[in-house]
Structures are given as structure tokens and as C-alpha cells.
Amino acid sequence: MFDSRHIRTFHEVVRAGSYSAAARELGYTQPAITQQMKALERTVGVPLFTRAGRGLRLTEAGETLSRHAELILGSLSAAQQQLAALARLRAGRVRVCAFPSANATLIPEAMARLLAEHPGVRVELLEAEPPDSVQRLLRGECDIALAFRYPGAPTEVPDGLDEIPLMEDLLTVLLPVGHPLGRRHAVRLADLDGERWIAGCPRCRANLLQVCAEEGFAPDIVFSTDDNLAVQSLVAAGVGIALMPALVLSFMCHRKVTGRAVEPHLRRQVSAYVLREHRRIPATGLVLDHLRRAAASRVGC
Template structure:
């Protein structure tokens, strides 16, 4: 294994033509140059120089190394500059995998601030519902995963290498068609929706609906199931049924013929960011995570 310092010194010796000239150029003593060249020769296993009179001549091995030395040093310099840019947050790529409503709300707010302060950071957005988003993180397909969990629905045990960062509690509202008798209320009790038809969402959302309705003593009559938030609202607007919708969704999408009302008792889902513990040491990943926390805090406060 070559020491890059020795390669740099070797290149100076070849360029300057002598140990003494290389020592003056590098600010070393001549014995220090001699010791470095001896160490380099031990590393390559053959002599690199022969003395001719008071001068130096490259051996065949020395000529071979000289042909590559400048390329090696250029490559090392390029690598150092690129790594320095990553450390100074002047460059970097972060892959974020999130569920649709987070990609439409938290991500834009976080990315706007990030790109204003660090335009060299590039973020790639992927989309997946939990638990698939977390599985993609564990498979190395993304650097940060956003997921949600309902309090009453059992969560899978996560491996210890994952770091969990709570972002916000996303309140649930019931969607009713405009003109529904319960739409006149500020909040709607789940118990009063026992006779309604329901439109359910993703598997986790459906499981939560079944769980909270069971706590109220009934099984909801689920007539449609779809992951499409716009389709859910359109079905409610058409009078097909009612639905539970997270506040994140309602903040960017609201059908004109649908109204949302708070649910009693209070219901929410917990939105969390996950990252591999060792990736917290990567500056760009840590920065994106910080911006997601700030975007979530701003939304919580409004």
C-alpha cells in the first residue's frame, strides 16, 4: 500500500531532479526526503532510483511509478475536494422515502429552506406507505424514511440500527358530504357514525378505523377501500360514505362538496422519520433530517 505523502515526495524528486531540490520545494530536510524514498522503495519492493555520479536516474520501476504518480496525485486531489465539499454541505445526495401526504406537505417545506441555504444538496424523493418505506431504508434504497403509526395498531419491532425521530402528531378528521346532518357540529363523536357507510384508506388506516370503531362498540360498514386520497374525497362528496382523513391530507386537498370535522374522542397518527444510526454522521443526511424537524414543528405550531 502506497503512502500518498511518499508519492507526492517522489513526484517532486522526479520533477526537481534531486533530493535536495525536492527538499527545498517541500520545506523538508534532505534526510527526511531520503527516509521517505527508502520507505516508498520498501513498499514497492524494488529500487526506484540509481545514482549516476552526483545525480539520480530512475530505475525501470521508478519510470513506471513516475508515469502514474501525477495521475494518482490528481485523483487524490479530486477526491479530497469532493469529500471536502460534502463535509462543508456544498454537495451531497440524500434519498428520502415518504408516504404521499408527507411528500406533498412536509417535504416541500423542508426542501425549500434546504435549497435556499445549501443549493448543492440534491434530494431524491421516493414514495411508499409504511412499513415498506422503512424496509426500503433497511435495504439501502433510501437514506431517510418517513412513516406513520396509529396508537392502537401494533407496530413491528424495529432493528437497533435504526434511529427514530418523532416529527408530529397528525390529527384525524371525519369527512362528511356537505349538507350531512352532523356537518353542523364543530366535532363529531365516533359513536354517532355507527350507522354510516365508510370509505377506508391504506391497510394501516383501515386497521386503525376498525380498531377505534371497535372501542366505540361497533364494526364500521366499509363499502370502499382505496389508497387514493382524491378518490376518497370524491366518494364522500357523492354521498357514498364517510371517511377518516389525516390533517396532512386535508391541508393540500379538499373537495368543494366535502367538509371535515374533528373526531371525538381525539384521534391521531404519529409521523416519524427513520435513519440508520451510522448515517447520522453524514452531514447532508443530518441536515435534511433537521429541516424535516423544522418543517414539522412549523406545521404543529400553526
């Protein structure tokens, strides 16, 4: 394995033409230059220089190394610059894995502000429902995971992860326009007994079953999908109604669908998760900060 100091010194010796000239340029003593070149030759296994009068001449091995030295030093310099840029937030790559409604709401708002203030930061966006998003974080497939949990769900955070609470997301009921209960400002969950339901992801479906059971009925689930746009289309078509987070309301596409608050109020906790040691990485911390700001702007909406 080459020592980068030796390569740098070798390059200067070749450029300057002698050990003494290289020593003056680098601020070393000539014996120090000599020792470094001997160490480099031991690493290479063959001589790099031969004497030519008072100067030096490169051997065949020396010529070969000389051709590569500039490239090696250029790559090292580029790496140092990239690392410095990363530390100064001029560059960086952060992989974020979030659930669909966060990808459609929190992520765009956070990333717009982030890129306006720090255009050198690059974000790769992945999508997965919890707990898969957190598992991808644990496997090293992303740097930040956004996930949600419902009241009563386990709150234990896996070892090595930090949880950053972002917001509480109010749950609403999606009804087709013209539904009798759509005239109300808020709908009692118990009044939805007897309706056909469209369930979401497994975690959302489990929550729907639980909250309906607490109100004394079992929902008639006729369709299940974790595609928010598909849910809206199904509700618009009169297939059923759905319990959806308020985050979804901001990108509802169907004019034939309306959202109403549910009584008693139902919420889910939205959090970001990150490996504990990664919170010290500047670009990661920056993305987390902008996610917090985006979530705070939606509290009470």
C-alpha cells in the same frame, strides 16, 4: 497498495528533477526522500529511476507511474475537498423515505428552507408506508425514514435506530359536499355507522377498524387504496367516506370534498427515524432539524 505520501513525494521528485531538490520543496531530509522512493519501488516491484549524471531519469515503469501520479493526486485532492465540504454542510446527500402525505406536506416545506440556507445539500426522496419505510432504513436504502403510528400500536424502536417525534396529526373524516353531517363543525364517529367507507393503507385500515369497534360498530369498507388523490376522487364521487389525517387536507384537490374533525379526537404520531450513528453526520442532522421546524409550523393547524 500505494501509499499516497509516496506518490506525492514521487511526483515532486519528477517535477524537481532530484531527491535533494524535492527534499527542499517538501521540507524533508534527502535520506527521507530516498527511503520513501525505495519503499515505493518495493511496492511497484521494479526501479522507477536510473542515474543520469548528477540527475535522475525515469525508467519505463517510472514514466508509466508519472502519467498516473497527477491523476491519482488530483482524485485524492477532490475527495478531500468533497469530504471537507460535507463536514461544513456545503455538500452532502441525504436519502429520505416518507409516507405519501408527508411527502406532499412536510417534505416540501422542509426542503424549501433547507435549500435556501444550504444549497449544497442534496436530498433524494423515496416513498413507502410504514413499517416498510423503517425497514428500508434498516436495510441501508435510505438515511432518514418518516413513519407514523396510531395510539395502541407497539412503540418499540428497532435496535440501532433513534426516533425523533415530529408532530401529532389529527384525523378527520372526508365527506362529499352536501353530506348532511358536513354542516357540523365536528362529527361524532358513532354517527357514521351505516356509511360506506374507503380504507387506506393496511396500518390505516387496522386503525379504522379499531376506533369504529370502540364506538360500537364495524365500518362497511367498500374500497381500499393508499392513494390519497384516489380517496378524494372516490369521496367526491359519492362512493364512500374516509378517515384521513389532517396533513391531507392541505392538498385536497376536489371542491366536492370537505373535511371535518372527528369526536372523540383521533390522532396519529408522526416521527422521523435515523440510524443512531448517522445523527452525527452534519447533512443528516440538518435535514432532521428542518423536518422538525416544518412539523412545528403545522401543530394546531
